[in-house]
Amino acid sequence: MEDYRQKCINLLKERGVTLNDIADAARFLQADYHVDLLKEELLDSVLSVLAKREVQLAIMTAVELDKLAESGKMFDKDLEAILMRDEGLYGVDEVIAYGICNLYGSIALTNFGFIDKKKYGIIESLNSHGKSSGICNTFLDDIVGAIAASAASRFAHRWAR
Amino acid sequence: MEDYRQKCINLLKERGVTLNDIADAARFLQADYHVDLLKEELLDSVLSVLAKREVQLAIMTAVELDKLAESGKMFDKDLEAILMRDEGLYGVDEVIAYGICNLYGSIALTNFGFIDKKKYGIIESLNSHGKSSGICNTFLDDIVGAIAASAASRFAHRWAR
Amino acid sequence: MEDYRQKCINLLKERGVTLNDIADAARFLQADYHVDLLKEELLDSVLSVLAKREVQLAIMTAVELDKLAESGKMFDKDLEAILMRDEGLYGVDEVIAYGICNLYGSIALTNFGFIDKKKYGIIESLNSHGKSSGICNTFLDDIVGAIAASAASRFAHRWAR
Amino acid sequence: MEDYRQKCINLLKERGVTLNDIADAARFLQADYHVDLLKEELLDSVLSVLAKREVQLAIMTAVELDKLAESGKMFDKDLEAILMRDEGLYGVDEVIAYGICNLYGSIALTNFGFIDKKKYGIIESLNSHGKSSGICNTFLDDIVGAIAASAASRFAHRWAR
Numbered sequence: 192m193e194d195y196r197q198k199c200i201n202l203l204k205e206r207g208v209t210l211n212d213i214a215d216a217a218r219f220l221q222a223d224y225h226v227d228l229l230k231e232e233l234l235d236s237v238l239s240v241l242a243k244r245e246v247q248l249a250i251m252t253a254v255e256l257d258k259l260a261e262s263g264k265m266f267d268k269d270l271e272a273i274l275m276r277d278e279g280l281y282g283v284d285e286v287i288a289y290g291i292c293n294l295y296g297s298i299a300l301t302n303f304g305f306i307d308k309k310k311y312g313i314i315e316s317l318n319s320h321g322k323s324s325g326i327c328n329t330f331l332d333d334i335v336g337a338i339a340a341s342a343a344s345r346f347a348h349r350w351a352r
Numbered sequence: 353m354e355d356y357r358q359k360c361i362n363l364l365k366e367r368g369v370t371l372n373d374i375a376d377a378a379r380f381l382q383a384d385y386h387v388d389l390l391k392e393e394l395l396d397s398v399l400s401v402l403a404k405r406e407v408q409l410a411i412m413t414a415v416e417l418d419k420l421a422e423s424g425k426m427f428d429k430d431l432e433a434i435l436m437r438d439e440g441l442y443g444v445d446e447v448i449a450y451g452i453c454n455l456y457g458s459i460a461l462t463n464f465g466f467i468d469k470k471k472y473g474i475i476e477s478l479n480s481h482g483k484s485s486g487i488c489n490t491f492l493d494d495i496v497g498a499i500a501a502s503a504a505s506r507f508a509h510r511w512a513r
Numbered sequence: 514m515e516d517y518r519q520k521c522i523n524l525l526k527e528r529g530v531t532l533n534d535i536a537d538a539a540r541f542l543q544a545d546y547h548v549d550l551l552k553e554e555l556l557d558s559v560l561s562v563l564a565k566r567e568v569q570l571a572i573m574t575a576v577e578l579d580k581l582a583e584s585g586k587m588f589d590k591d592l593e594a595i596l597m598r599d600e601g602l603y604g605v606d607e608v609i610a611y612g613i614c615n616l617y618g619s620i621a622l623t624n625f626g627f628i629d630k631k632k633y634g635i636i637e638s639l640n641s642h643g644k645s646s647g648i649c650n651t652f653l654d655d656i657v658g659a660i661a662a663s664a665a666s667r668f669a670h671r672w673a674r
Numbered sequence: 675m676e677d678y679r680q681k682c683i684n685l686l687k688e689r690g691v692t693l694n695d696i697a698d699a700a701r702f703l704q705a706d707y708h709v710d711l712l713k714e715e716l717l718d719s720v721l722s723v724l725a726k727r728e729v730q731l732a733i734m735t736a737v738e739l740d741k742l743a744e745s746g747k748m749f750d751k752d753l754e755a756i757l758m759r760d761e762g763l764y765g766v767d768e769v770i771a772y773g774i775c776n777l778y779g780s781i782a783l784t785n786f787g788f789i790d791k792k793k794y795g796i797i798e799s800l801n802s803h804g805k806s807s808g809i810c811n812t813f814l815d816d817i818v819g820a821i822a823a824s825a826a827s828r829f830a831h832r833w834a835r
Contacts (some may be wrong), residue, residue: 193430195430198358198401198430199500202428218651221455243638244441244831245779245780247442247445248434248444249432249447251428251443252417252431254428254430255427255428255431256413256417256425258427258499259420259426259427262427264425266416266419266420266423267363267412267415267416269354269359269412269659270358270409270412270413270416271672273409273422277475278671279673280405280620280670280673281409282409282451282618282619282620283378283409283410283413283448283451284623285619285620285622285623286447286448286450286619287444287447287448287624288453289441289451289619290444290447290489290780292781293776293777294619294776294777295777296604296728296776296777297604297607297611297728297773298604298607299610299627300607300611300622301607301630302626302630303623304622304623304625304626304627304628304630305626305629305630306625307623307630308624308626308627311659312593315741328806339597345653347601347602348602348727350538351601351602373743389689405670406618406619416787440830440834441781441830441831441834442782443779443781446780446784447780447782450780450783451619453616454616455615455616455617455618456616456617456771457567457615457765458567458612458765458768458769459763459765459768461768461783461787462768462786462787462790463785463787463791464784464790465784465785465786465787465788465790465791466787466788466790466791466792468584468784468787468788469784469785469787469788469789488734508763509566509763512762512763515752520752524750533744536685540722565764567765570753570756570764570765570766571766571769572751573753574739574753574754574766575750576750577749577750577753578739580749581742581748581749584749586747587742588738588741588745589685589737589738591676591678591681591734592731592734592735592738595731602727603731603827604728604773605731605732605735605770605773607767608732608770608772608773609766611769611773612765612766612769612772622707655767666743669765
């Protein structure tokens with residue numbers, strides 16, 4: 192199977208998310224432990240997370256679902272409506288996000304829960320933008336949160352060595 | 353939010369899966385512990401699993417993805433091809449299945465792993481049918497395995513009381 | 514197997530945690546959605562979480578590990594030291610907590626991540642108390658966070674019906 | 675924090691498990707895909723799994739719990755009895771095992787479910803030995819299964835590249 196990292200970076204960009212945004216969210220998650228940390232120091236971890244095939248396939252699936260909901264071409268109109276209004280009790284988006292975090296251990300999971308509720312930076316902007324008519328970021332905000340949470344966890348484990 | 357149980361039963365039927373098929377797979381998973389168990393005795397647990405909102409939303413998402421891949425209307429042609437050939441290292445299907453099993457505890461997860469590899473009954477027939485040209489059961493076989501695994505776990509816990 | 518709910522309530526009390534403390538932490542997690550919620554309204558959900566066998570066995574295991582570390586009677590002195598200093602990269606405590614949260618779906622998991630980092634109420638007091646010499650709350654703070662997170666998730670799902 | 679890999683290899687050996695046993699279980703899990711695979715080819719993956727800190731800490735915790743149950747020195751006599759008889763509905767052992775498998779993605783989890791039920795090789799011998807009076811392998815058989823399942827998953831992903 193191919194390496195889809197560059198493709199995923201392009202997909203994220205097309206949906207309004209830069210590597211810089213993700214590195215900044217990862218930095219926020221580490222800020223309590225390293226006050227002076229620069230987001231540039233997290234970029235390496237973000238790129239490493241994006242190199243994993245399971246992460247790439249999760250991104251591709253998540254972006255596809257958001258775009259399909261926006262396109263109005265889903266077969267299941269109930270599901271389409273749930274995704275378009277980012278229904279709070281719909282949980283498949285978080286489930287796919289956990290599939291990423293799990294690869295980076297328990298710290299990644301708590302990081303995700305925190306940034307998902309706190310909605311820092313790009314997560315907040317995706318979330319509020321997704322409330323606009325015609326736009327669906329239901330999967331994307333969780334996927335981006337999961338990548339940031341995983342990159343922060345990877346950084347913490349490396350720092351400890 | 354509405355109760356989508358009947359809708360999900362219909363969706364499963366439309367894709368070739370009956371309640372009876374799922375109850376039989378659940379019975380298979382309990383057969384080592386209860387030799388004489390009838391699939392009818394598992395039907396109640398299958399229906400109870402299908403009553404959970406998180407399960408319903410997982411089913412709706414999974415069936416939608418299979419149908420979209422079949423329709424050839426996905427935006428991402430790499431993803432569409434991966435789903436159509438049920439690529440072994442694609443794991444989002446199992447991740448969504450675990451989202452169901454997790455609700456029923458650790459026994460449900462081991463049950464799922466077993467039936468997913470052993471491919472008993474409806475799981476086997478979905479899997480081999482999904483290899484035919486034009487048909488995609490990439491998500492469905494895992495979702496059905498997860499429902500059977502969860503129903504068997506629920507049955508085991510109730511039996512123990 | 515027996516119902517160990519009352520036993521677990523006693524174990525938690527012996528370690529300084531009341532049902533009231535847990536209900537208050539669960540209320541905190543729902544406060545963004547229901548400003549006027551009283552902790553009394555969460556008590557029912559806390560008791561329901563504590564009725565699950567998997568939760569009871571997780572509590573018993575967690576409390577045992579904290580007490581054994583305190584007692585200085587562990588076979589593995591490296592492990593004992595890690596638990597006594599609540600080493601940040603030790604993750605088995607969170608893994609056991611996720612075993613509880615998973616039973617209550619994806620909202621419980623994000624709730625847990627949030628309260629684990631935010632350290633509200635009883636979680637904060639267990640955590641800081643655990644830093645004292647001779648005291649180990651390494652497992653307990655995560656278990657209590659998981660029960661609160663699960664009770665809040667159960668409440669949210671019931672409210673939506 | 676230290677690297678405890680050699681310590682964990684020693685702990686496993688002390689409890690009757692060799693690297694060879696684990697490599698053979700991992701080979702069994704890959705045998706459907708690579709008929710001629712030798713267990714020696716899996717040894718590298720086993721050692722790589724054992725190099726992860728989260729895996730090492732899970733092993734240390736699991737072995738400690740089995741030894742404490744055997745020693746009769748647990749504070750909680752109900753828990754001690756549950757562990758000594760390897761009670762089927764006790765699930766914390768599997769939860770800790772999933773904490774390992776999750777690091778290696780969804781294939782590791784299905785591998786674990788399969789070998790946990792099928793009880794091949796060292797898993798079977800640990801399990802049946804654990805039924806003897808005075809011996810507790812309640813945690814160990816799941817931990818060994820998780821290491822084998824993870825090593826097989828790592829092998830499958832590398833093979834595909």
